[in-house]
Amino acid sequence: MIRYLLRRLGYLIPTLALVALMVFFLTHLIPGDPAVVMMGPDATQEDLDSARQTLGLDQPLWRQFGLWMGSLLQGDFGVSIHTHRPVFQSIKERFPVTITLTTLSLLLSLLFSLPAGVLAAAYHNTKKDYLFMLGTILGVSVPGFWLGLMALLVFSVHLGLIPSTGFVPLWIDFWEGLRFMILPSLTLGVYMAAVVARMTRSSMLEVLRLEYVTHARAKGLGEWKVMTKHALKNAFAPTLTTIGLQYGMLLGGAVVTETVFSLPGLGKYLVTSIYMRDYPVVQGCILFIALVYVLINMVVDLLYSYFDPRIEHA
Amino acid sequence: MVLRKLRKNRLGQIGLAVIALNVLVALLAPVIATHDPLRIDVANPAAPPSAKSFFGTDEYGRDIFSRVIYGTRISLFVSLFSVLFATAVGVVLGAVAGYYGGWVDNLIMRVMDAVMSFPAILLAIAIMAFMGARLMNVVIALGCVYVPRFARIVRGSVLSVKQKEFVEASLALGNGDATIIFRHILPNCLAPLIVQATANLAYAILAESALSFLGLGTPPPAPSWGNILSEARDFMLDNVWMTVFPGLAITLAVLGFNLFGDALRDILDPRLN
Amino acid sequence: MEATLKIEELKTFFQTREGVAKAVNGVSLGIEPGMILGVVGESGCGKSVTAFSVLRLVPHPGRIVSGRVLFQGRDLLRLPEKEMRRIRGDRISMIFQEPMISLNPAFTVGDQLTEALRLHRRIGRAEARAKVIGMLRQVEIPAPEKRIDDYPHHLSGGMRQRAMIAEALLLNPDLLLADEPTTALDVTIQAQVVEIMCRLARERGTAIMFITHNLGLVAESADRVAVMYAGKIVEEGGVRDIFENARHPYTRGLMRSLPLPGRRSDGRSHKLYEMPGVVPSLFDLPPGCAFHPRCPEREAGCHRSEPPWRRIGPGHRVSCWKEGGDGTPAQG
Numbered sequence: 001m002i003r004y005l006l007r008r009l010g011y012l013i014p015t016l017a018l019v020a021l022m023v024f025f026l027t028h029l030i031p032g033d034p035a036v037v038m039m040g041p042d043a044t045q046e047d048l049d050s051a052r053q054t055l056g057l058d059q060p061l062w063r064q065f066g067l068w069m070g071s072l073l074q075g076d077f078g079v080s081i082h083t084h085r086p087v088f089q090s091i092k093e094r095f096p097v098t099i100t101l102t103t104l105s106l107l108l109s110l111l112f113s114l115p116a117g118v119l120a121a122a123y124h125n126t127k128k129d130y131l132f133m134l135g136t137i138l139g140v141s142v143p144g145f146w147l148g149l150m151a152l153l154v155f156s157v158h159l160g161l162i163p164s165t166g167f168v169p170l171w172i173d174f175w176e177g178l179r180f181m182i183l184p185s186l187t188l189g190v191y192m193a194a195v196v197a198r199m200t201r202s203s204m205l206e207v208l209r210l211e212y213v214t215h216a217r218a219k220g221l222g223e224w225k226v227m228t229k230h231a232l233k234n235a236f237a238p239t240l241t242t243i244g245l246q247y248g249m250l251l252g253g254a255v256v257t258e259t260v261f262s263l264p265g266l267g268k269y270l271v272t273s274i275y276m277r278d279y280p281v282v283q284g285c286i287l288f289i290a291l292v293y294v295l296i297n298m299v300v301d302l303l304y305s306y307f308d309p310r311i312e313h314a
Numbered sequence: 315m316v317l318r319k320l321r322k323n324r325l326g327q328i329g330l331a332v333i334a335l336n337v338l339v340a341l342l343a344p345v346i347a348t349h350d351p352l353r354i355d356v357a358n359p360a361a362p363p364s365a366k367s368f369f370g371t372d373e374y375g376r377d378i379f380s381r382v383i384y385g386t387r388i389s390l391f392v393s394l395f396s397v398l399f400a401t402a403v404g405v406v407l408g409a410v411a412g413y414y415g416g417w418v419d420n421l422i423m424r425v426m427d428a429v430m431s432f433p434a435i436l437l438a439i440a441i442m443a444f445m446g447a448r449l450m451n452v453v454i455a456l457g458c459v460y461v462p463r464f465a466r467i468v469r470g471s472v473l474s475v476k477q478k479e480f481v482e483a484s485l486a487l488g489n490g491d492a493t494i495i496f497r498h499i500l501p502n503c504l505a506p507l508i509v510q511a512t513a514n515l516a517y518a519i520l521a522e523s524a525l526s527f528l529g530l531g532t533p534p535p536a537p538s539w540g541n542i543l544s545e546a547r548d549f550m551l552d553n554v555w556m557t558v559f560p561g562l563a564i565t566l567a568v569l570g571f572n573l574f575g576d577a578l579r580d581i582l583d584p585r586l587n
Numbered sequence: 588m589e590a591t592l593k594i595e596e597l598k599t600f601f602q603t604r605e606g607v608a609k610a611v612n613g614v615s616l617g618i619e620p621g622m623i624l625g626v627v628g629e630s631g632c633g634k635s636v637t638a639f640s641v642l643r644l645v646p647h648p649g650r651i652v653s654g655r656v657l658f659q660g661r662d663l664l665r666l667p668e669k670e671m672r673r674i675r676g677d678r679i680s681m682i683f684q685e686p687m688i689s690l691n692p693a694f695t696v697g698d699q700l701t702e703a704l705r706l707h708r709r710i711g712r713a714e715a716r717a718k719v720i721g722m723l724r725q726v727e728i729p730a731p732e733k734r735i736d737d738y739p740h741h742l743s744g745g746m747r748q749r750a751m752i753a754e755a756l757l758l759n760p761d762l763l764l765a766d767e768p769t770t771a772l773d774v775t776i777q778a779q780v781v782e783i784m785c786r787l788a789r790e791r792g793t794a795i796m797f798i799t800h801n802l803g804l805v806a807e808s809a810d811r812v813a814v815m816y817a818g819k820i821v822e823e824g825g826v827r828d829i830f831e832n833a834r835h836p837y838t839r840g841l842m843r844s845l846p847l848p849g850r851r852s853d854g855r856s857h858k859l860y861e862m863p864g865v866v867p868s869l870f871d872l873p874p875g876c877a878f879h880p881r882c883p884e885r886e887a888g889c890h891r892s893e894p895p896w897r898r899i900g901p902g903h904r905v906s907c908w909k910e911g912g913d914g915t916p917a918q919g
Contacts, residue, residue, distance in 0.1 A: 219680070233694075
């Protein structure tokens with residue numbers, strides 16, 4: 001088991017390096033002179049020259065990458081053109097908002113989808129199951145941002161229940177914070193809930209056919225125990241993988257959701273920076289979010305072995 | 315055989331009907347639309363739905379109904395071509411990786427892994443941010459994001475079939491690599507490819523509208539559904555219709571592909587469901 | 588003393604889109620306390636479904652349609668589910684064919700074996716663990732105090748099955764349903780596993796319904812044998828009666844199919860006998876005696892109606908038109 005965990009951790013480094021490489025490659029897609037692009041059209045010749053030096057544009061490409069990686073590892077994600085503040089600083093300030101949003105979405109989504117999926121499997125082929133399938137198909141078809149807009153219209157504007165913009169950190173004032181976060185979290189979580197619910201249901205259905213479930217019943221265990229202890233633990237493993245992948249959807253969706261609800265998170269920061277052509281910020285944000293995603297999936301991989309101990313042989 | 319099974323699946327039929335409806339609307343847009351979608355009418359801003367203007371007008375007085383109708387074209391165009399792009403590139407990469415193995419396989423799969431280690435929307439946003447918001451760029455961006463899924467499917471298929479004897483027999487007959495790949499191996503992965511493609515068509519519509527909503531997709535004044543919603547944001551408080559109809563259009567189109575895709579999956583890859 | 592198990596005219600059918608599969612089509616048998624009954628027949632003849640029916644665990648879309656299943660005098664089919672759960676695992680236990688998939692891969696051996704013990708007996712974790720280790724030792728699993736914390740995939744097939752036997756006998760049940768316990772195992776250890784199972788059961792006075800298609804194993808261990816075909820029992824008797832004096836053409840065919848070692852009197856090796864024809868589809872059973880299309884001894888009347896029971900001798904009965912016996916229809 002330990003060997004498996006170590007092996008998985010070993011994969012982490014090359015993956016992170018590859019992600020950085022990809023971001024580097026993407027940044028160089030920008031048409032035109034990177035120095036001009038970076039410093040903006042009003043830059044003086046001096047600015048351009050110093051930019052060229054900092055960016056190492058006179059060096060061969062691979063050397064540029066090396067330098068860039070070097071500064072990354074020291075925590076230097078560059079400096080914003082707009083504010084002249086270190087990008088990493090700004091990311092650090094805004095990241096908690098995004099993490100709160102995605103984590104809250106995750107929790108709410110799991111809260112609904114896991115039981116729903118289990119029940120749908122239990123009530124397989126009945127009307128409830130059918131409704132469930134319809135519900136989940138609808139859940140993956142509705143655009144999240146539109147759902148957010150409509151939710152804002154109904155709950156904020158017409159019913160006045162919830163404020164439409166603003167943010168209070170949950171750790172400062174839980175209930176006030178929740179008021180601000182509940183709508184964005186719910187709308188962001190809908191897609192994931194639908195996908196996870198479906199995955200749970202089909203996973204449970206597969207497991208319930210297996211012999212160890214019948215065996216558990218033959219021992220005299222009640223149906224509820226059979227489902228939650230024996231079936232679910234095994235069924236959860238593939239669902240866990242899906243959850244990890246869907247977290248990426250949450251991170252991506254957070255970008256849009258933060259824009260709709262004007263939350264001061266990384267996503268909104270990213271979008272605003274794109275409008276303003278603040279490329280160091282854009283690069284930094286994308287890199288940071290991607291790294292978080294890789295780490296999350298790593299955690300998921302590690303957790304997987306708890307639910308399916310056979311994996312160490314794979 | 316597939317058609318026969320499809321007849322039994324009512325949801326699949328509904329999905330297919332919805333897709334057909336969307337295609338029809340897209341093709342017949344000039345006929346169905348009541349106004350020119352780009353025509354600004356300063357005299358009539360933010361008018362509510364009426365007999366003259368079914369879905370009302372936006373802030374510039376443009377008829378929303380007509381814009382939504384033409385928006386169908388954009389959504390279908392983007393989704394179709396991005397998926398075609400992804401399939402073409404993915405099939406080639408997957409086939410090459412699976413067939414030749416060794417370092418080629420390793421290299422290609424590492425790149426695929428790297429692409430997949432990004433959240434999809436994020437990668438699309440990144441590509442659009444760095445390449446600039448144009449229609450073709452959206453197609454390319456989404457296509458690139460989806461390539462790994464197709465590559466993986468094809469590679470898996472190639473790996474499993476590669477070992478079988480009829481491949482050796484075919485080689486012995488003197489058939490070239492390409493022939494073997496196309497004639498023997500690819501037909502095996504047709505089913506999962508089709509299922510993946512329909513799923514991706516659905517995602518692509520959602521992705522394009524999200525990108526456009528953020529201002530990173532199809533550039534205005536093109537009536538992409540996402541654009542219409544984005545423009546409506548500042549005015550939606552008093553003008554609910556500006557947001558309701560485009561959103562419903564997106565939902566309906568995606569729903570169609572999802573329903574049909576689900577039905578196809580049940581037929582082509584049946585598990586005791 | 589009252590019979591441990593008495594099945595009367597049990598019918599379990601499966602309702603599917605293709606029609607009704609009559610998996611168990613009027614089965615009657617009895618098991619006395621401590622007795623080992625071998626239930627033999629080819630795959631698909633309904634043996635396993637019979638066992639599942641006893642515990643009322645027939646998988647969807649199967650349903651027990653009629654009949655009685657008397658366990659120590661009580662009809663299990665009429666018990667409320669709660670009562671049934673008390674009996675499962677405690678008074679009647681079951682072991683399954685493939686130990687890899689009948690042991691939950693997500694839990695350790697110890698977790699699973701102590702589960703039923705703690706459920707039915709309410710004893711503490713430490714005590715349950717000690718009992719399980721003791722039982723694992725009895726089924727001849729080496730180093731049981733280490734194995735108990737292993738996951739099922741760490742053990743070999745034979746060890747897993749022995750662990751299953753340990754679990755099944757841990758609570759000293761009155762009846763053990765063994766559904767093809769050795770079929771998925773290596774031939775070399777099959778006999779060993781059966782020996783352990785039967786020995787431990789006899790020590791505890793546990794009766795066994797030993798379901799298998801391997802006649803050789805049955806010959807070594809069973810007291811009585813019931814031969815099943817297409818959902819019905821066609822012959823039943825003491826193990827010597829069946830092996831030395833089989834009367835039903837199907838049973839005789841099974842006996843002839845046993846490969847014989849050594850050579851014939853003319854020096855050539857024995858030919859492998861294969862019964863002609865295939866097992867009929869349970870959806871579409873032949874009229875009359877279900878075996879008649881394949882029967883080398885069939886007569887004109889065999890297709891008209893199902894043959895009644897005929898008594899061949901004490902405790903030996905057959906369902907065949909050819910048998911006269913003393914003409915008295917046996918009970919059940």
